[in-house]
Amino acid sequence: MEALFKKRRRAFQEQQAKYLPYVFNxxxxxxxxxxxxxxxxxxxxxxxxxxxxxxPVQLGLVILVVxxxxxxxxGIYLEKADQHFLLPKEEAVIKQIKKAARTSLVIWSLLxxxxxxxLFPFFYKLGMSLxxxxxxxxxxxxxxxxxxxxxxxxxxxDKGLDWEKAITFEENRKQSILKFYSLFTNVKGISxxxxxxxxxxxxxxxxxxxxxxxxxxxxxxxxxxxxDYLGLFLRLLLLSVLSLLFISHTxxxxxxxxxxxxxxxxxxxxxxxxxxxxxxxxxxxDNQGLKASNLLSFLRKLSFLILVVNLVVCHSLNAAIGLxxxxxxxxxxxxxxxLKKIID
Numbered sequence: 623m624e625a626l627f628k629k630r631r632r633a634f635q636e637q638q639a640k641y642l643p644y645v646f647n648x649x650x651x652x653x654x655x656x657x658x659x660x661x662x663x664x665x666x667x668x669x670x671x672x673x674x675x676x677x678p679v680q681l682g683l684v685i686l687v688v689x690x691x692x693x694x695x696x697g698i699y700l701e702k703a704d705q706h707f708l709l710p711k712e713e714a715v716i717k718q719i720k721k722a723a724r725t726s727l728v729i730w731s732l733l734x735x736x737x738x739x740x741l742f743p744f745f746y747k748l749g750m751s752l753x754x755x756x757x758x759x760x761x762x763x764x765x766x767x768x769x770x771x772x773x774x775x776x777x778x779x780d781k782g783l784d785w786e787k788a789i790t791f792e793e794n795r796k797q798s799i800l801k802f803y804s805l806f807t808n809v810k811g812i813s814x815x816x817x818x819x820x821x822x823x824x825x826x827x828x829x830x831x832x833x834x835x836x837x838x839x840x841x842x843x844x845x846x847x848x849x850d851y852l853g854l855f856l857r858l859l860l861l862s863v864l865s866l867l868f869i870s871h872t873x874x875x876x877x878x879x880x881x882x883x884x885x886x887x888x889x890x891x892x893x894x895x896x897x898x899x900x901x902x903x904x905x906x907x908d909n910q911g912l913k914a915s916n917l918l919s920f921l922r923k924l925s926f927l928i929l930v931v932n933l934v935v936c937h938s939l940n941a942a943i944g945l946x947x948x949x950x951x952x953x954x955x956x957x958x959x960x961l962k963k964i965i966d
Contacts, residue, residue, distance in 0.1 A: 623714040627722075630699040634796065637811075644807035653877060660874055672747050679744060690737065691766060694730035696723045696773060700792045705785035712783050719788070723774045731763045738762070801850075805858075805885050808892065812850070822846045837916035844896045845920075854889055858882045859928060866935045876941040880948050883928050887952060890921055894964050914961045922953050 646654075673679065698719045708715055738745075738759060745755050777788045796811075803809050825846060829839045845851045862882035869875035894917050929949045936942045 623711055623718060627699050627718050630701075631697065634697075634699065638799070638803070641803040641807060641809060645803065647806075650806075650881075653881060656877070657874065660871060669743055669747070676748055680748065683741070683744060683748075686741075687738075687762070690734045691762070691769065694726060694733075694766070694770075695795045696726045696770060697795065698722050698777075698788060698792050700785075700789050702789055705789065709785075716778055716783055719774060719777065719783075723770050727763075727767055727770050731766055734762060734766070735759050801854075805854075805889060819847055819852075834912075835916065837913050838920050840897060841893050841917060841920045844893055845890070848896070851890060851893065855886055855924075858886045858889075859931065862886075862928070862932060863935050866932060866937070866941065872938045872941050873944075876938075876944045879932055879941075879945070883925075883932070883949065884952065886928065887921055887925065887957065888960075890924065891917075891957075891960055891964065893917055893920075894961070910965050914965055918957055918961055921957055925949055925953050 668679075696719070699722075700715070704715070742752075742755055745758075746752075750758070773791075777784055777791060800809050800812050804812055826839070826842060829835050829842050831839055845855070859882070862879040865875050865878040865882065869878065894913060929945060932945050933942055936945065
């Protein structure tokens with residue numbers, strides 16, 4: 623049983639390894655290095671000129687701790703067929719799940735301890751002594767153990783393993799990881815959930831139901847009702863806005879905002895294939911040309927919306943000019959080029 627789960631874990635790790643070069647490409651690594659250097663400088667400056675009003679620092683540390691405690695899950699590597707084929711080995715499966723929970727506890731406890739230790743000078747400035755800080759770290763490890771144990775207890779009841787819950791739990795865990803990689807490249811194995819969202823129906827009236835706009839209409843419906851597209855759009859747009867609002871360094875804020883804006887457009891290019899499973903869509907006349915032109919038009923309208931939102935929160939003229947220039951390049955050069963590659 624242990625060999626089976628090791629094989630599955632290795633297979634998923636190999637799948638992730640295929641996407642890592644797309645995540646850590648040259649441009650993104652350069653941005654990360656620049657961002658890391660900026661954080662180190664700000665870290666040093668903040669310690670030298672620690673604010674008299676401690677509340678913002680305290681709030682930031684609390685938010686960081688809460689985020690850290692919500693990171694991390696238990697990789698149990700169950701598949702749908704297991705509830706039938708591994709049912710006789712239920713006890714062995716339960717042992718593997720508990721072992722995975724212990725492994726997860728060790729890994730994530732080490733990560734959070736290292737990160738918070740790096741921030742110890744801030745805690746010290748706020749009046750926390752070293753012994754109390756060590757006690758604080760131990761309490762956080764205990765809290766993480768409680769959280770992971772609670773997650774496992776939902777899967778393992780007095781009657782045994784709740785197979786459906788456990789399989790759904792693992793599917794959701796894998797989907798959340800794959801969705802991160804999908805920000806940088808096309809990823810296989812991502813499931814899509816569709817919600818009607820009737821409260822957004824008035825937005826559908828913005829597009830005419832004519833032959834020339836038939837694909838634009840379909841793209842808008844997919845964008846509004848698919849959890850992948852709308853959720854991704856809102857999350858990345860929020861990150862872009864927060865970068866422009868709260869990062870004082872103009873060019874760093876601009877760079878991060880543009881990265882998030884680029885990721886929005888890159889991900890929404892997959893709308894082109896959203897209806898490929900529907901055979902009737904292949905019967906439309908001038909299918910490829912109309913699909914591409916409608917998608918380009920749709921993405922340009924979204925780009926304009928993104929640009930307007932960014933300009934509203936932008937505090938620098940240089941950043942505003944940079945936003946307009948780069949978004950123009952993306953719209954008139956990058957998007958047509960990518961769409962041509964998709965068609966060819």
